[in-house]
Amino acid sequence: MNIPPFTITSKINNLVANISEQIGILQGKGIYQTNLHLRKANRIRTIKGTTAIEGNSLTHEQITDIVSGKVIAGNPAEIKEVKNAYEAYENIDKFKPYETKDLLKAHGILTNSLIENSGRYRDDTVGVFNGKDVIHLGSPYYLVPELVNDLLEWAKTTDVHPLIKSSVVHYELEFIHPFQDGNGRVGRFWQTVILSKWYDIFSWIPVETMIYENHQKYYEVLAKSDAEGNSTLFIEFMLEVIAQTLENLPQNKITDIITDIITDKLSKEDILFLEAVLPYLQKNSEINNYKAQFLTNKSSEAIKKYFQKFVEYGILIAER
Numbered sequence: 001m002n003i004p005p006f007t008i009t010s011k012i013n014n015l016v017a018n019i020s021e022q023i024g025i026l027q028g029k030g031i032y033q034t035n036l037h038l039r040k041a042n043r044i045r046t047i048k049g050t051t052a053i054e055g056n057s058l059t060h061e062q063i064t065d066i067v068s069g070k071v072i073a074g075n076p077a078e079i080k081e082v083k084n085a086y087e088a089y090e091n092i093d094k095f096k097p098y099e100t101k102d103l104l105k106a107h108g109i110l111t112n113s114l115i116e117n118s119g120r121y122r123d124d125t126v127g128v129f130n131g132k133d134v135i136h137l138g139s140p141y142y143l144v145p146e147l148v149n150d151l152l153e154w155a156k157t158t159d160v161h162p163l164i165k166s167s168v169v170h171y172e173l174e175f176i177h178p179f180q181d182g183n184g185r186v187g188r189f190w191q192t193v194i195l196s197k198w199y200d201i202f203s204w205i206p207v208e209t210m211i212y213e214n215h216q217k218y219y220e221v222l223a224k225s226d227a228e229g230n231s232t233l234f235i236e237f238m239l240e241v242i243a244q245t246l247e248n249l250p251q252n253k254i255t256d257i258i259t260d261i262i263t264d265k266l267s268k269e270d271i272l273f274l275e276a277v278l279p280y281l282q283k284n285s286e287i288n289n290y291k292a293q294f295l296t297n298k299s300s301e302a303i304k305k306y307f308q309k310f311v312e313y314g315i316l317i318a319e320r
Contacts, residue, residue, distance in 0.1 A: 001150055001153055001154055001157075002150050002154070003154060004151065004154065004168050004171075004172050004230075004231060005229060005230035005231070006164075006168055006230045006231045006232045006235060007230065007232045008160075008164065009232065009236065011236050012164060012232075012235055012236055012239060015163075015236070015239035015240060015242075015243055016161055016163050016164065016239065018243050019163055019239065019242055019243050019246060020163075022243070022246040022247070023199055023201065023246070026201055026246070026249070027199065027201060038204070039204045040067075040314065042204045042205065042206045042249075043067070043086075043089060043090075043204065043206075044060065044063055044064055044067055045060075045206035045208075045209045046085075046089060046192075046206040046207075046208045046209060047063055047067070047082055047085045047086055047089065047208075048060050048063050048209065048212075049206060049207075049208035049209035049210070049211060049212040049213075050085055050185055050188050050189070050208040050211075050212070051063075051078070051081050051082055051085055051185075052212045053184060053188075053208070053211065053212050053215050053218075054081070054184060054185060056078045056081055056082065057075070057078060058074055058075075058078050058079070058082060062074060063082050064314055066079060066082050066083060066086070067082075067086055067314075068314045077114060080112070080113055080114060081114060084109055084110050084111065084112050084113075084114070085110060085185070087109050088106055088109045088110050088189060089189070089192075089203075091109075092189075092192065092193060092196055092203050093196065093200070093203065095193045097152075097155070097190065097193045097194045097197055098152045098153070098155055098156035099152070100145075100148055100149055100152060103148065103152070103186070103190060104119050104120065104121075105119065106186060106189055106190065106193070107119050107120075107179055107182055107186050110182055110185045110186060110189065111179075111181065111182040111185075114181075114182075115180060115181045115182065116180075117179075117180055118182075120179075121141070121144045121145060121148075121178050121179065122138070122141050122144065122177075122178065122179055122180040123141055124141055124180070125137070125138070125140070125141060126138045126141075126177055126180060127177075136174075136175075136177070136222070136223070136226055138175075138176060138177025138178075139175070139176045139177065144176060144178045147176045147178075148173075148176060148178050151169060151172050151173070151176070152169075155168075155169050155194070162194060162195060162197075162198035163195070163198075163239060163242070164235055164239075165194065166190075166191040166192075166194035166195050166198075166238075167191065167231065167234060167235040167238040167239065168231050168235065169187075169190060169191060169194060170187045170188065170190065170191040170234075170238065171187075171222070171225060171231035171234040171235070172231065173186060173187040173190060174187050174222055175225075175226065175231075188207075188208050188211065191207075191238070192207065192208075205242075205245060205246065205249065206245065207241060207242055207245050209245070210241045210242075210244055210245040210248070211241055214237075214241060217237065218237070221233050221234050221237040222234060265313060266313075270306070270309070270310075273296055273298070273306050274310075274315070276295050276296045277292055277295050277296065280295060286319065289303045289304065289307070292306070292307075
């Protein structure tokens with residue numbers, strides 16, 4: 001079994017400690033375990049981030065509508081790409097991070113109806129190009145199954161911290177380039193799969209959004225790691241991205257949670273109402289009309305109208 005080359009630097013150790021502390025605080029608050037609204041908002045941000053990196057032009061609002069089951073006007077391939085990503089992330093807990101068949105299954109879901117050999121390793125040479133310049137050539141196609149098996153076996157048996165291990169796997173998947181297309185999507189998704197087995201809260205943390213916001217550096221660090229022959233720089237970059245994502249997570253301000261989705265549709269009164277009920281929703285998974293009356297001093301009929309509007313916008317989910 002080959003051991004992927006990397007060095008654990010003091011910077012990596014410090015970032016691991018910082019992230020672990022932040023995760024501990026979030027777990028202690030229990031916000032993401034009970035707050036369906038934060039989870040849905042972050043899932044949409046994740047899908048927006050990972051598809052935008054690949055050039056998908058759909059807006060946050062369009063993606064929200066797709067996730068809510070609405071029909072939108074747009075590029076059919078981009079719409080399918082979003083639906084595929086949503087299906088994969090919604091079923092993230094079903095994937096076993098060290099099983100090659102699950103990795104292939106994930107690729108099949110993420111690229112379903114988008115490429116010919118979806119869910120299968122490539123059978124030809126591929127490369128990443130910038131114009132006519134070759135940035136990276138994937139490993140020889142006939143070695144791909146063995147290289148992926150080796151990588152996942154190492155990940156399964158190593159005692160390296162999950163934050164470091166997941167970053168190494170992410171990088172090595174990009175380096176091997178096991179698929180004709182969709183390698184970036186699979187690499188980012190598989191890092192999240194590994195991290196979600198460490199703490200399930202990672203299923204709801206939109207790391208992909210922060211990668212998108214730093215996507216130029218993402219590709220630069222991949223290229224530098226290739227040149228240096230190890231993933232150390234990439235590990236540092238990914239841990240910085242995760243730490244930054246955690247620092248920027250919405251926790252208390254309702255405007256942070258919904259800004260990217262439907263701010264333009266809400267009145268000042270709507271936002272004031274949400275701010276009044278948010279502290280309760282952060283501690284409880286549901287709210288009824290009576291409790292909302294108590295928290296907002298509004299009538300039962302007014303509450304019904306607010307609830308109906310927020311269900312329509314995807315902020316609340318109606319229980320039958």
